[in-house]
Amino acid sequence: MLAVSRACVLAWEILSLVRGYNELLERSGLPQMELGLGIAYQDSAPLYLMDGDHRIMMSDAINESDRLSSCNKRCAQETRARCRIVPRVSAPNQR
DSSP states (O other): OHHHHHHHHHHHHHHHHHHHHHHHHHHTTOOOOOOOOOOOOOSSOOEEEEETTEEEEEOHHHHHHHHHHHHHHHHHHHHHHHHHHSOOOOOOOOO
């Protein structure tokens, strides 16, 4: 499971870099980058298929992480849509 925690740390670092670039892009008036990351663990080795001289790696973890990475984009879009509808509630003034 150490590999999973390393993957999570690497994903966090990647997201931090993308956030930094997005701040620069926003200041420049350019569109921001969108990134979806999916992390999945499989206890067995992946299967390799040959396509001519190229090896193709296949596994349940690869398929699941691909689905998770695209799920992130759909969830983000839904969350942004909900946030536009929900009114902000301010905290009462404390005196």
